[in-house]
Amino acid sequence: MKRATPLAIVTAAGFAFLYAPILSLVIYSFNDSRLVTVWGGFSTRWYGALLNDRQILDAAWISLQVGVAAATLATVIGTLAAYALTRHGRFRGRTLLGGIVTAPLVMPEVIVGLSLLLLFVALEDLAGWPAGRGFTTLVIAHATFGAAFAAVVIQARIGSLDRAIEEAAQDLGARPLRVFVDVTLPGLAPALVSAWLLAFTLSLDDVVIASFVSGPGASTLPMVIFSKVRLGVSPEVNALATLVILVVSLAIGLAAWATARRG
Amino acid sequence: MPEDAPFVRLEGLTKRFGGFTAVEAVDLEIRRGELFCLLGGSGCGKSTLLRMLAGFETPSAGRILIEGRDIGAVPPHARDTNMMFQSYALFPHMSVERNVGYGLRRAGLPRRETAARVAEMLDLVQMSHLARRRPDSLSGGQRQRVALARALARRPKLLLLDEPLGALDRKLREETQLELVKIQQGLGITFVVVTHDQEEAMILGDRLGIMREGRIVQVGTPHEIYEYPRSRFVADFIGTVNLLDGTIAEDAATHARIACPEAGIDIVVDHAVTGARGAAVAVALRPEKIAISRDPLPHDNRVAGRVADIVYNGNLSVFHVTLDTGRRLRVARANAVRAEDAPLAPGDRVHLGWSGSASVVVAP
Numbered sequence: 001m002k003r004a005t006p007l008a009i010v011t012a013a014g015f016a017f018l019y020a021p022i023l024s025l026v027i028y029s030f031n032d033s034r035l036v037t038v039w040g041g042f043s044t045r046w047y048g049a050l051l052n053d054r055q056i057l058d059a060a061w062i063s064l065q066v067g068v069a070a071a072t073l074a075t076v077i078g079t080l081a082a083y084a085l086t087r088h089g090r091f092r093g094r095t096l097l098g099g100i101v102t103a104p105l106v107m108p109e110v111i112v113g114l115s116l117l118l119l120f121v122a123l124e125d126l127a128g129w130p131a132g133r134g135f136t137t138l139v140i141a142h143a144t145f146g147a148a149f150a151a152v153v154i155q156a157r158i159g160s161l162d163r164a165i166e167e168a169a170q171d172l173g174a175r176p177l178r179v180f181v182d183v184t185l186p187g188l189a190p191a192l193v194s195a196w197l198l199a200f201t202l203s204l205d206d207v208v209i210a211s212f213v214s215g216p217g218a219s220t221l222p223m224v225i226f227s228k229v230r231l232g233v234s235p236e237v238n239a240l241a242t243l244v245i246l247v248v249s250l251a252i253g254l255a256a257w258a259t260a261r262r263g
Numbered sequence: 264m265p266e267d268a269p270f271v272r273l274e275g276l277t278k279r280f281g282g283f284t285a286v287e288a289v290d291l292e293i294r295r296g297e298l299f300c301l302l303g304g305s306g307c308g309k310s311t312l313l314r315m316l317a318g319f320e321t322p323s324a325g326r327i328l329i330e331g332r333d334i335g336a337v338p339p340h341a342r343d344t345n346m347m348f349q350s351y352a353l354f355p356h357m358s359v360e361r362n363v364g365y366g367l368r369r370a371g372l373p374r375r376e377t378a379a380r381v382a383e384m385l386d387l388v389q390m391s392h393l394a395r396r397r398p399d400s401l402s403g404g405q406r407q408r409v410a411l412a413r414a415l416a417r418r419p420k421l422l423l424l425d426e427p428l429g430a431l432d433r434k435l436r437e438e439t440q441l442e443l444v445k446i447q448q449g450l451g452i453t454f455v456v457v458t459h460d461q462e463e464a465m466i467l468g469d470r471l472g473i474m475r476e477g478r479i480v481q482v483g484t485p486h487e488i489y490e491y492p493r494s495r496f497v498a499d500f501i502g503t504v505n506l507l508d509g510t511i512a513e514d515a516a517t518h519a520r521i522a523c524p525e526a527g528i529d530i531v532v533d534h535a536v537t538g539a540r541g542a543a544v545a546v547a548l549r550p551e552k553i554a555i556s557r558d559p560l561p562h563d564n565r566v567a568g569r570v571a572d573i574v575y576n577g578n579l580s581v582f583h584v585t586l587d588t589g590r591r592l593r594v595a596r597a598n599a600v601r602a603e604d605a606p607l608a609p610g611d612r613v614h615l616g617w618s619g620s621a622s623v624v625v626a627p
Contacts, residue, residue: 162350162352164352165352167317167339167352169365170319171317171340171344171345171346172365173370173417174340174369175340186354186356187356
């Protein structure tokens with residue numbers, strides 16, 4: 001019934017452009033050959049090799065911890081910022097806060113990374129905290145730009161919530177905090193889930209900022225991949241990348257589902 | 264407290280938003296157990312007034328007294344008032360019964376009592392069979408009932424209703440109006456209803472307050488407001504009316520004459536008017552109080568003209584009559600018989616007449 005129209009061809013070309021590299025990476029992760037570009041038959045040996053690679057497993061574990069901690073922190077900060085921006089009228093410094101919250105969205109990562117590094121060094125000299133660069137500084141750095149994304153996502157949701165619902169709760173005897181917990185939070189839930197997953201994905205993905213603010217012993221997964229690739233692409237990295245794609249796709253899918261559930 | 268003592272009393276209540284005055288120096292008394300309607304066009308301040316009663320807006324000046332107690336500083340969650348919102352504002356993530364029980368749980372009512380009260384309220388609004396549904400699976404009329412039950416559950420002293428029937432279609436609205444009155448009378452709770460629909464206000468209200476530009480221009484029973492409007496605005500706002508401009512020609516104790524060039528006669532009214540001779544006034548004359556006939560009429564006031572247009576409304580017909588002076592009057596007549604022998608037709612010459620008690624003289 002349906003024929004290949006020009007539109008369909010363009011669409012197909014678009015998808016190929018976007019996903020062909022990823023697809024080839026996934027296919028080559030099952031390559032038996034040690035040479036990345038030569039097909040040597042199907043095998044899962046690189047997945048096995050991955051499981052015995054301490055360096056990669058450690059990095060993956062650190063990335064996961066940093067991601068969870070940073071995403072949680074980012075969601076909390078983002079919610080508070082979004083609430084202040086949408087629900088507290090025109091207070092003093094509102095424009096400034098709006099600017100600051102969204103700044104990390106447009107700031108080049110190199111600059112964010114460098115400025116955070118300088119801040120952490122200065123803070124350590126002055127206050128003695130955070131001591132050295134590592135896990136803590138990574139979490140703080142990732143929460144910083146994650147909060148920006150979270151605030152944007154949550155702000156849109158608060159804007160679409162019916163103010164009268166919160167007033168109704170108040171009218172029925174709920175104090176402000178109670179209103180927030182009983183009515184506002186459930187209304188925000190889909191946005192909170194999306195925001196958390198977005199911040200988590202961004203944290204998992206980041207290599208530039210992490211390179212600045214991380215220290216010895218706290219290499220994240222992208223950092224390890226990056227350094228491995230510089231020494232030559234190993235099929236093991238393909239396998240690892242495939243797993244990362246799987247995790248990220250799941251997270252994005254979950255976020256989309258959460259958003260669509262209560263549109 | 265005696266029956267007639269004011270239950271709610273507003274004294275010089277004012278609300279300003281920046282340079283805009285939404286509610287201006289409103290003095291009003293609402294009696295215990297009555298259904299009071301605040302009626303006005305959009306932007307007249309009626310909703311702001313209601314929101315001040317609920318506590319969502321802080322008055323810029325003036326006081327709100329309920330049973331003599333100033334509640335100006337009491338936050339919404341601590342007031343003995345409840346509100347039914349125009350959008351209903353049901354909690355989307357809670358079932359119908361959890362919605363209705365929310366206020367009771369906040370009040371710390373024991374679980375058993377909460378359940379009993381919820382059941383009673385749902386029964387009152389005939390929604391018991393849908394107790395476990397979520398609001399998004401209900402129709403507009405059903406949501407309206409849930410919103411009413413939720414607002415009534417805490418047994419407030421004062422229930423505030425913001426356009427309670429605004430979102431319903433016409434047929435359902437008429438049924439619901441009567442039901443609302445029945446529930447209000449049954450419970451004896453004082454209701455304050457905000458509406459822009461004058462017909463609805465007439466049906467619902469024990470008394471009405473007509474608002475215009477932040478002020479209350481007249482308070483009275485539907486009958487008083489309709490038959491004795493005090494201003495041109497009120498006369499025109501409630502129902503349809505013919506407004507004839509004129510000047511006072513004679514003012515005696517028992518009657519007055521208003522010289523009215525528009526109608527080509529001196530209109531006789533059987534009450535005294537306030538104002539000096541020659542002062543400009545307007546005569547408000549309801550269409551249904553004018554008699555229409557092909558033959559001359561015996562009334563105090565008589566004019567003649569030609570039928571320009573006839574609007575058939577089923578129960579009544581409205582005749583647009585162009586007087587010899589060129590002025591148009593609307594005349595309504597009940598269609599008492601199904602088919603007249605010689606019905607009036609556009610172009611027919613007709614006589615109009617009305618008695619001295621039919622019209623009201625208002626400020627121009």
